[in-house]
Amino acid sequence: MRRIVRIASWLYAIAVYGFIFLPVVVLVLFSLQSTSFPIPPFTGPSLRWYEAVLSDVRLTSALVNSLLVASISSLAAVTLGFLSAWGFARFVLPGSGLLRGLITLPLTVSYLIIGMGLLVLFNWAGVPKSLLAAGIGHVVINLPLCFAIIYSQMGDHQINIERAARDLGAPEWKVLLLITVPVMAPAIFAGFFLSMTFSWDEFVISFLLTRFDTTLPVEIWNLLRSGLNPKTNAVGSLVFAVSIVLVVFFELTLLRRKPA
Amino acid sequence: MSTSANTPLPRAALPWALVTPALGWTLLFFVLPFIAMGFSSLTAHEGGGLTASNYSQFFTNPSYWQAMVNSLQVTAIVTAISVLLAYPFAWILAEQVPERWQRLALMLAVLPFWTSYVVRSYSWLLVLAQNGVVNRALTGSGLISEPLQLANTRFATVTGFVHFFVMLLTLTIFANLKQLSPSYRKAAADLGAGPVRTFLHVVLPLTLPGIMVGAFLTFVLCIGDYITPQILGGNNELLMPQLVMMQIGRRGDFPLASALSIILMAVVTIAYLACARWLKIERA
Numbered sequence: 001m002r003r004i005v006r007i008a009s010w011l012y013a014i015a016v017y018g019f020i021f022l023p024v025v026v027l028v029l030f031s032l033q034s035t036s037f038p039i040p041p042f043t044g045p046s047l048r049w050y051e052a053v054l055s056d057v058r059l060t061s062a063l064v065n066s067l068l069v070a071s072i073s074s075l076a077a078v079t080l081g082f083l084s085a086w087g088f089a090r091f092v093l094p095g096s097g098l099l100r101g102l103i104t105l106p107l108t109v110s111y112l113i114i115g116m117g118l119l120v121l122f123n124w125a126g127v128p129k130s131l132l133a134a135g136i137g138h139v140v141i142n143l144p145l146c147f148a149i150i151y152s153q154m155g156d157h158q159i160n161i162e163r164a165a166r167d168l169g170a171p172e173w174k175v176l177l178l179i180t181v182p183v184m185a186p187a188i189f190a191g192f193f194l195s196m197t198f199s200w201d202e203f204v205i206s207f208l209l210t211r212f213d214t215t216l217p218v219e220i221w222n223l224l225r226s227g228l229n230p231k232t233n234a235v236g237s238l239v240f241a242v243s244i245v246l247v248v249f250f251e252l253t254l255l256r257r258k259p260a
Numbered sequence: 261m262s263t264s265a266n267t268p269l270p271r272a273a274l275p276w277a278l279v280t281p282a283l284g285w286t287l288l289f290f291v292l293p294f295i296a297m298g299f300s301s302l303t304a305h306e307g308g309g310l311t312a313s314n315y316s317q318f319f320t321n322p323s324y325w326q327a328m329v330n331s332l333q334v335t336a337i338v339t340a341i342s343v344l345l346a347y348p349f350a351w352i353l354a355e356q357v358p359e360r361w362q363r364l365a366l367m368l369a370v371l372p373f374w375t376s377y378v379v380r381s382y383s384w385l386l387v388l389a390q391n392g393v394v395n396r397a398l399t400g401s402g403l404i405s406e407p408l409q410l411a412n413t414r415f416a417t418v419t420g421f422v423h424f425f426v427m428l429l430t431l432t433i434f435a436n437l438k439q440l441s442p443s444y445r446k447a448a449a450d451l452g453a454g455p456v457r458t459f460l461h462v463v464l465p466l467t468l469p470g471i472m473v474g475a476f477l478t479f480v481l482c483i484g485d486y487i488t489p490q491i492l493g494g495n496n497e498l499l500m501p502q503l504v505m506m507q508i509g510r511r512g513d514f515p516l517a518s519a520l521s522i523i524l525m526a527v528v529t530i531a532y533l534a535c536a537r538w539l540k541i542e543r544a
Contacts (some may be wrong), residue, residue, distance in 0.1 A: 113524065
């Protein structure tokens with residue numbers, strides 16, 4: 001009986017792993033295709049489609065835009081998230097439960113609806129579509145995340161260090177910059193890198209709120225109109241590689257933190 | 261305004277200075293847009309006064325209504341299949357894989373999660389296309405003579421979604437199974453229950469709240485997603501997010517798009533209220 005369960009488990013796990021990895025393996029494999037269609041039989045390996053991606057100005061500038069929007073919006077989200085988390089964790093504010101709920105509320109609403117709302121608002125206010133508009137949307141979706149991560153890691157043991165600094169005469173800004181930020185660094189980095197991965201991959205808000213200059217997911221979307229194409233595979237594989245790097249950073253920063 | 265413990269009282273303005281930027285951002289770019297959308301949904305596309313016609317259209321136009329029905333059907337199918345696939349998988353990872361390999365096994369199970377979302381749907385297209393991997397394998401092995409129509413169908417949409425949510429649910433259910441104290445299982449065994457009974461009467465009920473939270477998450481993310489149905493399902497049947505995007509993209513009809521978005525959000529809220537009991541248990 002035990003043996004049967006074990007063998008069945010193995011078979012089942014292999015099948016599910018196969019299902020999970022199938023599209024990714026196909027994607028990467030056919031990005032190395034030497035002929036023009038990413039379909040069997042495999043004719044590679046060849047790096048020509050990677051060269052094609054790197055020499056495509058639209059794609060490379062979209063890649064730069066994506067990195068720019070992701071890093072700046074994540075920086076904004078993590079700064080706002082950190083300041084508010086510190087404020088809520090250290091001081092008693094009237095209605096703070098409700099206010100905290102307000103900050104985390106966007107987590108429960110789909111990106112499509114957040115993007116729609118901003119589109120309607122900007123349209124009324126006469127704000128043109130731009131990377132900045134999309135970046136504002138990215139802060140909206142990542143701020144609650146950064147806030148929740150940092151707020152949950154604000155342990156009581158840091159209060160004492162902050163108090164000691166105040167007793168020794170440090171002004172508030174010095175306490176914040178020299179004590180709280182370094183102590184909270186792992187949570188801050190974790191929030192930042194997680195925001196980066198979400199913003200880097202975000203499609204629908206960027207699609208709705210940008211027009212000429214746009215981000216990589218939107219540019220990939222435009223590329224899809226030309227049908228199946230090994231170039232799309234190559235750019236997809238590159239995006240995957242960048243995401244994995246960001247995730248590794250996230251893992252390292254979050255795991256480095258010892259439980260309080 | 262009081263401060264925590266015995267810290268010297270900082271200026272009362274300080275805490276507000278800390279939280280106001282985040283609150284302001286949320287009010288300005290999340291709450292205000294939502295209000296704008298609400299107003300917009302009550303106006304006519306061609307201008308003019310307030311009207312409820314955008315909402316009544318949803319209930320009277322069968323194709324709009326159909327999009328909601330499609331969305332609910334696809335979401336229900338995806339949620340059910342994902343839970344049924346992910347639960348045994350998470351159980352195997354938690355129970356059958358040796359402790360020291362578990363972290364690696366779990367990491368591998370969610371690795372493709374981090375491919376770009378647009379790209380992930382596209383790569384299913386490679387697998388399911390007319391001359392894609394699956395059809396080549398099936399025709400090559402002589403199982404079928406004509407390639408199957410897999411892409412641009414509901415089957416493709418569901419496959420793409422299930423792929424995504426199996427990873428997500430494996431993660432949440434695995435965490436749930438690991439939190440379960442082994443003493444429950446020992447107690448059940450001591451009382452004479454076999455492995456099957458222990459699972460059905462102890463493990464499954466205790467992990468049910470976690471499953472419900474995962475299922476709710478699946479529901480919310482699935483019903484609001486535009487990318488997967490648009491890339492994999494094509495335009496053969498529309499889901500709600502596709503319908504919303506169509507109003508903006510093709511017709512520039514913001515009021516109708518706003519109304520449809522609000523209806524979509526209302527459905528999610530109703531689902532939340534229906535699951536609230538389970539979701540609350542999890543938080544406690």
